[in-house]
Amino acid sequence: MKVVHNRTLFRGLLVALVAGACMACGGNQSKDSGTAATVTDTPETVEQEPPVLTAGMTAGKAIYEQNCVTCHQTNGKGVSGLNPPLAGTDYVTGDKNRLIGIVLNGSNVGLEVNGAVYSNAMPAHAFLSDEEVANVLSYIRNSFGNRADTVSAALVKEVRALL
């Protein structure tokens, strides 16, 4: 059999092959990261348009970027071994009282989040106002692929009173 000798030709072939493979497998990975323009009425499925951010959630995004992003990252996926994800966790989309408690009180106990534990400490954010906490939680409950109802400042106030 004839072996390809010309390395340039060879590399060209390789690139063509790779490009083909990429086109074949490539989906639309570049999801719009910013604000979503449309809302759809699709029932709860894995693949869905991100929900529209309300004014409160937009304010919550700013709180997130100021107070949470270093640890939980811009994509909400956290850091393996250190800080847990906020994407797809029951702590975020589940019981609101528990969620408010974590943000107000912080946590340094090695929570098990989707089967893994994380070594860092989550600081208390009691310095945020009821409204700020409500906004940031409404934001994370509707970002990074999450979808859940919003959190009200009144509920944050109630939970804070119990702490």
Add this chain to the structure above:
Amino acid sequence: MKNQTEKTSIVNGRSNWCLALLSGLVLASCNPAGSGKLATDTDNGGLKLPEGFGVLVVADSLGAARHLAVNAKGDIFVKRRNIEDGRGIVMLSDTDGDGRADKQTGFGDYNGTGIFLDSNYLYASSNTDIFRYALDENGHVIDPNAPDTVVTGLIDRRAHNSKPFTIDGAGNLYVNIGAYSNACQVQDRTKGSPAMQPCPILDSAGGIWQFRADGIRQTYGDGERYATGLRNVMGIDWNNQANTLFVTQHGRDNLHDLFPELYDTKASATLPAEALFRLDKGANAGWPYTYYDQEQKKIVVAPEYGGDGKKESTEDYLTPAVAFPGHMGPNDLLFYTGDMFPEKYKNGAFVAFHGSWNRAPEEQAGYMVAFIPFKDGAPSGEWEVFADGFAGVEKIAAPDDAKHRPCGLAQGPDGSLYISDDVTGKIYRVIYEGGA
């Protein structure tokens, strides 16, 4: 020679199968067998290196491969951060001489990072203890189920609990006990929480402790605090020329989160310096009271202790031997004493940068192995990137975007440099093939 830059640009998940398919062809046509040299990978395992160096991927899928050590026969011992199938240490052997591990055994049912070899023992650390295993004449562990416990009861409060260590030529063992805190606030990493004065953590952590390598069940009272004021040390190696210890420290985090009025996100992404310290007995590197600002080139008072980002410390704390940009995560340090690499590398320091997480929302940095030339036991030139491309992506927005992260370093008997990756558990072997 292989052309690394062009090859690495096409290495990604989707093209791996083509590379695998075609690498055989390239190898057959470009690397004549029988030269007595090991055939490195055509894509250098995805890494970019200086001219003349090649890479052979020895093994993959080992799990969170942390520090590693290579015995005189070339067998590799890798410490896993988390046990898999009850095994925290993996031994890799190459029985057919092609440089790739074809035999794997495991033992040691504990998590952890540290591992060290001398001619008689393998030492490994959990997050609280250091164990040693006697070796036979082939450098193999005699009884993997019955190690001696050399050190026990070191503090583990989750944060910074890895216990990297090294041993000098005189039988002294030096172990990092990381501070279980970012900046010694009453409530860790919490805005507005005051700092403790003095910082009580330093009594049992935040420093290097010295023990005997041949002691049994030593704990705090049996050793001594060799150096203090070190937040968390991951790279630790003895320098034979200076005849002293050198370490790499992970600097503090969250300057912007905690003091937004003093530090913007850009400043917070690059400050403070990650530091390489020369550590003589009794040294104090200043944590948590101060940190080193590599841009102002001075030791400044930490904001928790009254600093404003500029105020210089008046205390006599240690200045780094080398100051790197912040948060890059220097996870291992190795002084190169081999004969394989060019003269420039002899006795110089390699530092494996695990890569940052504390730079968000700015782009992350690190994820490479750096080199610092040394002369007579002190740095003799600027640091440079030696091996890059671990992450396999152009831009690392978040750490989990990285496909691989360098973590541990070891030198083989022939002078090869081994690098571990703790994302998928790859072991890279860097070989100098000459300038031809």
